[in-house]
Amino acid sequence: MDPIIEIHNLIKTFNGVSAVDGISFSVAKGAFFGLLGPNGAGKTTTIRMLYGFTPPSSGELRVFRREITSDWRWIKAKIGVCHQENTLDPDLTVRQNLLVYAGYFAVPKAVARRRAEELLDFFALSHRGDAKVMELSGGMARRVILARALINDPDLLILDEPTTGLDPQSRHQLWERLETLKASGLTVLLTTHYMEEAERLCDRLVIIDHGKILVEGSPQALKQRHAGDRIVEVAGPGAALLDFLAASQIPYDDLGERLLIYLTAEQEIEERIRSEFCMDRCTFRSGTLEDVFLRLTGRELRE
Amino acid sequence: MIRFDAISWRFLRVWRRNLITYRRIWKVSFITPLLEPLFFITAFGLGFSGMIGAVAYGGVQLTYTEYIAPALIASAVMNNAFFETTYASFVRMYYQKTFDGILATPISTEEVIIAEIVWAASKATAAATIMLLVLGSFGFVTLPQGLLILPLAFLGGLAFGAAGMFFTGIIPTIDMFNLPIFLFITPMFLFSGTFFPVSNLPAWAQPFALAFPLHHLVELFRTYCVGANETPTWISLLYLPLFLLLFGLLALAMMKRRLIR
Numbered sequence: 168m169d170p171i172i173e174i175h176n177l178i179k180t181f182n183g184v185s186a187v188d189g190i191s192f193s194v195a196k197g198a199f200f201g202l203l204g205p206n207g208a209g210k211t212t213t214i215r216m217l218y219g220f221t222p223p224s225s226g227e228l229r230v231f232r233r234e235i236t237s238d239w240r241w242i243k244a245k246i247g248v249c250h251q252e253n254t255l256d257p258d259l260t261v262r263q264n265l266l267v268y269a270g271y272f273a274v275p276k277a278v279a280r281r282r283a284e285e286l287l288d289f290f291a292l293s294h295r296g297d298a299k300v301m302e303l304s305g306g307m308a309r310r311v312i313l314a315r316a317l318i319n320d321p322d323l324l325i326l327d328e329p330t331t332g333l334d335p336q337s338r339h340q341l342w343e344r345l346e347t348l349k350a351s352g353l354t355v356l357l358t359t360h361y362m363e364e365a366e367r368l369c370d371r372l373v374i375i376d377h378g379k380i381l382v383e384g385s386p387q388a389l390k391q392r393h394a395g396d397r398i399v400e401v402a403g404p405g406a407a408l409l410d411f412l413a414a415s416q417i418p419y420d421d422l423g424e425r426l427l428i429y430l431t432a433e434q435e436i437e438e439r440i441r442s443e444f445c446m447d448r449c450t451f452r453s454g455t456l457e458d459v460f461l462r463l464t465g466r467e468l469r470e
Numbered sequence: 471m472i473r474f475d476a477i478s479w480r481f482l483r484v485w486r487r488n489l490i491t492y493r494r495i496w497k498v499s500f501i502t503p504l505l506e507p508l509f510f511i512t513a514f515g516l517g518f519s520g521m522i523g524a525v526a527y528g529g530v531q532l533t534y535t536e537y538i539a540p541a542l543i544a545s546a547v548m549n550n551a552f553f554e555t556t557y558a559s560f561v562r563m564y565y566q567k568t569f570d571g572i573l574a575t576p577i578s579t580e581e582v583i584i585a586e587i588v589w590a591a592s593k594a595t596a597a598a599t600i601m602l603l604v605l606g607s608f609g610f611v612t613l614p615q616g617l618l619i620l621p622l623a624f625l626g627g628l629a630f631g632a633a634g635m636f637f638t639g640i641i642p643t644i645d646m647f648n649l650p651i652f653l654f655i656t657p658m659f660l661f662s663g664t665f666f667p668v669s670n671l672p673a674w675a676q677p678f679a680l681a682f683p684l685h686h687l688v689e690l691f692r693t694y695c696v697g698a699n700e701t702p703t704w705i706s707l708l709y710l711p712l713f714l715l716l717f718g719l720l721a722l723a724m725m726k727r728r729l730i731r
């Protein structure tokens with residue numbers, strides 16, 4: 168394994184409050200790694216430490232096997248960052264945004280011009296090259312930010328909630344592009360709170376909350392371990408069902424007017440619940456990453 | 471906190487970014503330095519000079535318009551540089567998140583700050599150049615020594631740009647720039663020997679005027695425009711770089727504290 172990112176016991180405190188509280192993980196070359204967590208979990212803070220913007224309070228952090236504190240310029244030259252908020256330059260056109268950004272990386276002019284056209288084409292932006300950034304829709308602006316993050320031909324792409332606030336069409340289009348990049352062997356670190364996105368794109372992920380890692384694994388393994396293969400949602404569950412579940416030691420979450428039952432692939436119990444306890448108030452479905460996420464991070468509202 | 475080893479010529483990349491956006495609006499940017507000296511010279515030359523005869527300054531007699539012409543250029547340098555690193559930099563830093571974008575590339579915070587200050591000085595020098603052409607064509611500038619104003623405008627621009635950047639590093643919201651403008655820029659504009667010689671001030675007030683960087687820029691400009699001054703040239707030539715050094719370091723320290731989270 169050739170590690171691109173190695174983090175060990177990384178801590179960041181703001182005025183005594185921990186935003187990132189001792190997390191450790193590593194990302195191998197070519198991996199598509201997910202950093203999942205609710206708002207305020209510490210995703211952006213972790214990412215900012217990775218590209219040398221925020222100095223860590225303590226812990227080890229190596230990127231491309233080098234220290235960010237001493238080799239920051241060398242490391243940053245090989246990273247592309249897609250910020251959570253729109254950091255496009257509103258004073259510049261779409262194309263100028265890419266070219267000026269290439270300048271910050273000291274990419275030779277001719278190379279930058281060629282790459283800018285390639286990227287505009289790849290993200291279906293060629294027709295908007297001379298548009299002002301302010302005129303773009305949310306989905307287009309995201310694509311420009313992504314194109315800009317790739318202008319230096321990075322070895323590591325960092326995406327902070329790249330699809331938050333986008334409509335489904337834009338989101339799916341972006342996912343397709345990210346899948347193409349993944350297939351090309353690019354190492355990607357993605358933060359998101361869309362489970363569908365993580366499930367579709369990530370080989371491996373960690374779920375963090377309150378600055379701590381709750382679980383780590385592939386989406387498939389996490390579903391298996393924390394959600395079960397099958398889930399039954401029961402509206403208005405009766406006492407008989409609760410007794411049955413307790414007696415059979417089947418894990419469930421009681422949400423008051425709704426019950427979530429986590430089942431294994433075993434058909435027998437599912438059939439019994441269906442025939443004996445359900446009538447018309449049950450939904451049978453597969454376990455999703457969203458179930459894992461909600462079970463681990465809780466259901467109460469954030470912020 | 472300031473990392474001097476993180477400072478390289480790469481800051482010119484950020485400077486270039488500002489040049490590119492400036493070129494898009496350069497025609498508008500040139501109107502002010504083109505017309506401002508004309509307004510002042512007309513107003514003071516036509517409306518004022520009847521009330522004021524000659525101004526006794528540094529051992530020579532100057533008409534009032536001759537007296538204020540160099541000060542107009544110096545004030546423009548101050549305003550251009552100071553407004554650039556206050557309002558304009560604040561918008562780039564806070565509202566446009568331009569610095570956040572740049573700081574994800576191999577450019578250091580120090581380089582971004584230096585680029586902003588050098589850019590402010592460049593813009594101020596561009597304005598000074600146009601004003602020099604306008605005022606020169608009216609005969610208010612002795613040539614060729616009047617051309618020395620341009621490198622001095624750059625030095626002054628760096629000094630006022632650094633001061634502005636320092637305020638950007640400590641100001642909580644953009645409307646609070648009113649405060650340094652009211653307490654720092656306006657008194658300087660009025661009392662730096664711009665519209666009347668500092669020697670006309672009561673003795674107790676004169677040291678304050680001598681502490682103003684604008685006063686030294688005005689003195690240097692007048693030296694090369696009309697060949698007279700009241701402050702020895704070497705003092706002004708020493709004062710401005712020292713002011714730049716002090717506020718340059720303060721600006722770097724405060725801006726870093728603000729940007730690095």
Ligand SMILES: Nc1ncnc2c1ncn2[C@@H]1O[C@H](COP(=O)(O)OP(=O)(O)O)[C@@H](O)[C@H]1O
Nearest residue numbers: 181186204205206207208209210211212213731
């Ligand atoms: N510059 C800062 N100063 C103080 N607190 C901060 C700062 N940045 C982030 N935080 C706090 O750290 C926590 C994690 O924030 P963040 O990393 O942005 O979370 P996420 O990206 O997962 O939503 C939050 O509680 C947030 O309020």
Ligand SMILES: [Mg+2]
Nearest residue numbers: 210211212251
């Ligand atoms: Mg975030």
